[in-house]
Amino acid sequence: MNSDQDWFVSVPYRPRYSAEESSDFAYEKDQSHRRCMGRKRRAATTLLVLAFLFVAGIVARVYLFFVGMRIGGRLAEGGAMSTKTNETHSLWGWRNGAKPEKKFDLAQSDSNGFFNAIPNDEWKRMKHETMMAIDLQYGVIHRTSDLLSESGANIDSKVWWADNWKINFACHDKVHVGGYWICDPMRIVSLANEYRKNSKPKRRGKKDQTACVVYVSGVNEIEFGEQFFDYLRSRSVQVDGLLACEIHIFAPNAEVRLCLTAKNLQAVHQARDGLFMHNWGFRPKNRRSTGRAFKTLENTIAELKHSGRISVLALDCEACEWDIYKDVLSLEEPIQQVLMQLHGTPYNANELFLAMQETGYVIFNREIRGDGDVWDYSWLKLAPSFFNWKY
Template identity: 55%
Template sequence: MSTPDDYSYAPYRSRYSAEESSNAVYEKDQRHRLWLGRRRRVKRLLLSVAFIVVVGVVTRVYEFFGGIRVGSHSLIGRWEIKTKPEQGYYKANTDSFGFFDRISDHDWDKMKQETITLIGMQDATTRTTSDLLSEGGANINSKLWWDDNWKVSSINFTCTNKFRIGGYWLCDPMRIMAFAAERAERSKPTERRKKRKGKTADQKECIVYVSGGRDVEFANHLLDYLIARKFEQHIDQEEDDLLGCEVHIFAPSMQELVEPRDGLFLHKWGFRPSNKESMGIAADSITAVAFKTIKDTVAELQHSGRISVLALDCESCEWDIYSDILALDEPIQQVLMQMHGTPFVANELFLAMQQAGYVIFHREPSSDGEIYDYSWLKLAPSFFDGST
């Protein structure tokens, strides 16, 4: 039998001396190792809890200030903010980036299938009518092309609440304003963020651009309509700001507005395609008029992600400028354009708009059949995937 001082029979321990290998030191060492192990486990548990808490807080802050985003940021950007849809209204809400909030899933499935069918019909028509367009750019048999192409099946989406204002057709103008108000509420900047980003409290989330044609008429009628509807909504409440949207007119030859008013802004330049440097002459044949690209305009006025409507009547510039509209960092919700003639790129414009996720909800010809008004609405890629 071994004695306490006899280490010849003691179990092997990785120590350097007999004293370090004693039972008392070994037990003390084991207790210390056990304590260290427990401390490591407690630290891991606390770090895991802290990580979960931080992720939860960051997620809450992101949802509160940025809104819940669905899809690719590059496709829709800032107006991709959605409210949580009610039961049975999810599909329309998702496929429209939150714009439609009162269309049932059943009705939306029917609308979606009709649109996809009509797009297929139009694609087939396009392939058989391209010979009516001139390769040289001249208008060849314009009326015949419009009669056969982008007509019967071109209105490929049914906006159940479209409204004519100042000569243009818009899809649910009240929802345009309400949707912008939702975005504004969810993205209210703090005072520090306002200073950093140059954003002021009175800047609207609903911006309307109009250039050419019936610009002043449309601007005034739209403001009148939105103010009247907002007043009706808040008739029993005190409402300091009845301006749901800002309307910006781009008119290089217009010196001043005849009747200035709140919410209406005049900019003394027109839009030009990015691939064309241009400087024109006004009707008096003396005054030079300036032009800027849409991208430069949006950047200069700090309107990125806040343009709800673009109404454009620029006497054939639409055939060149449409690619600039589609190239914006943040898309425009509704595009209203007057189309003139039938240049050889006519199909390219319509197909590019379709490829970018725009559906046509209105088409209206002039009396001579040579000029057509079209209204497009931006939808999400999920709308075109064919699933219901």
């Protein structure tokens, strides 16, 4: 075999016109170029596919948006508007062209289950507004503390009330009943009815208890108690023949209690199962009882077996509120709403509001009475998580 034949056998066949173009170096360079071009083609193909999918996705979402609008406004058979709202029309969870379903878990956890219909975004906004109001109040305290009297007498009371302790929480469903503002009383009824339905007495003969108890004590206790009772009765669903809430009126003043004759008082008890009258009032622990009948709030709750069941406390004790608030906050089971009438501007006025706030109460209403020296306040108890501003 000659040399030309030997070269043909030892070197793989390559379609080149000369020996230099068919060398190993030229072959490797050619293969590298081919591999590079192949990678470019694959990358270009991948980009084209991704671009196609992106455009197709946008077109699909626009199409489903207009389809959802048509379905949402389409009349059902018989001329009635279709009420279906849970049909999913896309992979993104759209329902009839509307936005994805909102969540309400933040409000429910931050309010111990009291609010269950406030969307998370709105609840965050409400928390932020409360945070701003509380921060602002801290600065006002230092600027106006000299307006409080060390002796208990008033020193420019109107100026102090004008700047201090304004509403710091928005309760959108507050109702005015018998001279007091209550936050969403229908929710109180709803929670009480749910509790009654889900907690039947396990033993026969055991007395069924209501989950909602309202305490009323003060000058207008009878008026408020009766009006609130009528309000609840007209809107409450009875369970086993009983209303969801009990109203307990505490009237230590004989003149007030005798405004109802014995006949009328008996008629109240017979016609209104759930409205109770008591012939004593509340006094702070740090004060001895006067000649009239007074008991501490703690003793009253223990005697009537109402621990953990008080939803509302409406209190007007003619300036004893500056001491008795400590008894309210020291209860083992907190009261959901506290409605209290405040008189004057004693030296410890800020202490009351700060203690209420530190215990988890927010102010959802305040209202002036008379010439500006008496104010009605309404507080709502929220969970500690509400006051965590880092959300």
